[in-house]
Amino acid sequence: MKAGVRVPDVTFKTRVRDESVGGPNPYRWQDMTTADYFAGKRVVLFSLPGAFTPTCSTYQLPGYEKNHARFKELGIDEIYCMSVNDSFVMNAWARDQKLENVKVIPDGSGTFTRLMGMLVAKDNLGFGYRSWRYAAIVNDGVIEAWFEEPGREDNHGEDPYGESSPENVLKYLESVSVETAS
Template identity: 80%
Template sequence: MQAGQKLPDVTFRTRIRDESIGGSNPFRWEDKTTADYFAGKRVVLFSLPGAFTPTCSTYQLPGFEDNFATFQEHGIDEIYCMSVNDSFVMNQWAKAQGIQNVKVIPDGSGEFTRRVGMLVRKDNLGFGLRSWRYAAIINDGVVEAWFEEPGICDNHGEDPYGESSPENLLTYLTEAAKGAAA
């Protein structure tokens, strides 16, 4: 993906809390589309190889969560974390991380990830198909800026992290604001 490209239309299978269901697992299925998440908003989307994994849980997700207010100051309405994991896993990961501001998007089948060109094999780690690590600023469903970790390939021996970090996106937003003010 690159700046100016429109996100693909995909339907995501999510589980949302619904107290009317009762019991110990009061969740129901709810389909959400690309438009539901991205239409009419300026958002950060970041994607990672897997929920509960070290870099994702230690740096990337907490970094976006901790900087949510700063992103809002730069005109960001929402921050979304996507992974090729199902809704059950994504919801439990967000709960375990104590996430209040970042919203998780389950790309369980990898359809969105495939269509943006970021689906890679991670068989070397026992993961199967997963997302390459990236982040983007999306404005009304169109890519404003794209931040992809270098070296995209199947079964990469390392887990590069830096381009898609919250700090890097905040640097971009700060510089873009300076440019707009000039």
């Protein structure tokens, strides 16, 4: 659906650990751009409704973290998890999940998600606007492959999960790897 489309040019407001700040919360603000994350790299980006939510915390994020080495073998430089959550929440979730390989991207205002056409209302859950669940392989800022959960709509009664799973994205990468080797 979105293959061949360049990802939107956005500046993300992030908090990064910086020991020179001192104190019990040694973080500083750092703007990161789409180019910082995507330029010159082949990455997996997956986006989900919210940090600390059940499917995201039990299956999707841990699955990408666990399969990091396999993604690297298949030519992926980085794996990014994005959510319409602020940097404080995303950093806390990364610590809670004990992430070592997957990097989190806070889309606190939902700007990137909106420009991707994936912002949906989740008022039925008390969430406000969030991302519809999807994954993409992005090569130097251009979408190579797209994996979107079916039924995208505001206030969807379910939270479909399968298309954007690490297993499904790995299956695609393995098939491309076999084609390239032939």
